[in-house]
Amino acid sequence: MTPKVARQVIEKSNNHSKQTMSNKQVRYEALVGAYHKDMYRYAYWLTQNSAIAEDVVQETFLRAWKSLDSLQDEKAAKSWLITILRRENARRFERKQFEMAEYEEQHIIDNKSTSTEQNIENYWLRKQIAALEPEYREPLLMQVIQGFSGEEIADLLGLNKNTVMTRLFRARNQLKEALESKPKNVRLG
Amino acid sequence: MDDLEFRRQIIADPQSANDALQQAADQDPAKQQLLDEMLGLDNKIHQALNIDVPEGLAQRLILKQSIESYKQQEQKKHRWSLGIAASIAFTAALGLSAWIYQPINTSFAGQYALDHLHHELSYSGVIDEQVTLNQVNSKLASFGGKLKQQFTHVSYANFCELNGLKSLHMVLTGQHGQVTVFVLPKDNTLTEWRDFSDERFHGITQRLSQADLIVIGEKNENLEQIKTKLSDNISWSI
Structure with a gap:
């Protein structure tokens, strides 16, 4: 191979890798755009701390970027990301770098709800969700935030579908009962 | 569908109310009420979970x-x-x-000459400068030698330096192509002054008192004859 030919081959492969790189970049940014909000909300309700949630989401997307090539089916992106996120969250306990966070009340005060009534109810409900057992809360997060079906949740959590449905039933039932027994006046803050 | 199963399904997943569930609800106002209630709760849960995402x-x-x-x-x-x-x-x-380690590698006179020849073959082999006797002698003079008569055509005669060793590189015309002659000063460090060859050329050497000679030609060239002519024709001033 003459140097000229070799140079051409290298240039070609460089172009090729640049192209692959930019394709990957486009895919990554699309992934961030489409899923970062849901992932953050999921992480927030999992960790109940906004700073830790953001850390977990950062780690999740970084890992996602590193192994983006393994994501072949865009339809699987959401459950793929959730799997990574749950692993990153579990890693946090392995590292013992973070303390178990206290539920951050100030963060969840709602600024969106229009009426005070709604606001109070929302606040109350958030407290109740935060108080749910993690094993009940997580299937609920998957169902409501991510829109996963019972089968998909069962798959992600490694449980059978009946167990998942039971947990979902209990989670909602607890919230329902909590709302029903809600005191008339709840003070904010 | 019994009441318990209806409750179980509606509470676990109110959004997935299928035809069977909807039908059951249509027939029973209490079931419909539960369904509405759970859909309402689901809406509230959705809102509650829908926390603000940090900006940026x-x-x-x-x-x-x-x-x-x-x-x-x-x-x-x-x-x-x-x-x-x-x-x-x-x-x-x-x-x-x-x-x-170069001096060691090229200390063999024959190897030095072959290297030198191959190195310069690309031009010394093709040019014909039609060197005159005077021109040859002006160069030989630096070794204190003088060629009495030109016994053959000389196409090239120049000083060259290869591997730090300066020598007179002459190309003569032999009976079978070109014959290359190197005249080396006595202070060279080459050793093993003997006959040598490679796949194309062969060469012979002669150490004279004033200079060393190496003669190289094609395999079938009679080099001894040229060497004799050379040494007979050159007179050394000292």
Whole structure:
């Protein structure tokens, strides 16, 4: 191979890798755009701390970027990301770098709800969700935030579908009962 | 559908109310009420879970990734340049040792002559400067030699330096192509003055008192004859 030919081959492969790189970049940014909000909300309700949630989401997307090539089916992106996120969250306990966070009340005060009534109810409900057992809360997060079906949740959590449905039933039932027994006046803050 | 099963399904997943569930609800106001209630609760849960996402999170995710990507590229570049540096150092070391051991490698007179010949064959083999006797003698003079008569055509006669050794490189015309003659000063460090050959040429050597001669020609060339003519024709001033 003459140097000229070799140079051409290298240039070609460089172009090729640049192209692959930019394709990957486009895919990554699309992934961030489409899923970062849901992932953050999921992480927030999992960790109940906004700073830790953001850390977990950062780690999740970084890992996602590193192994983006393994994501072949865009339809699987959401459950793929959730799997990574749950692993990153579990890693946090392995590292013992973070303390178990206290539920951050100030963060969840709602600024969106229009009426005070709604606001109070929302606040109350958030407290109740935060108080749910993690094993009940997580299937609920998957169902409501991510829109996963019972089968998909069962798959992600490694449980059978009946167990998942039971947990979902209990989670909602607890919230329902909590709302029903809600005191008339709840003070904010 | 019994009441319990209806409750179980509606509470676990109110959004997935299928035809059977809807039908059951249509027939029973109490079931319909539960369904409405659970859909309402679901709506509230959805709102409650729908917390604010920190501003600029998407941009921070992309930033972190691009920094990481840059770091990786730098590392790759670093590794790449380290590789280049290592191979340059290796080549340099190899070259240095080759240079240091060069006198040993080329101390064999025949090898020196063959190297020299092959090195310059590309032009010394093709040009014909039609060198005159005077021109030959002006060059031979530096060795204190003088050619009495031109016994053959001389197409090239020049001083060359190869591997730090300066010699007179002459190309004569023999019976079977060109004959190359090297005249070397006596202070050369070459050894093993004997006949030699490679796949194309063969050569003979002669050490005279004033200079050393190496004569190289094609395999079938009668070199002895040329050497004799040369040594007979050159008179040495000292």
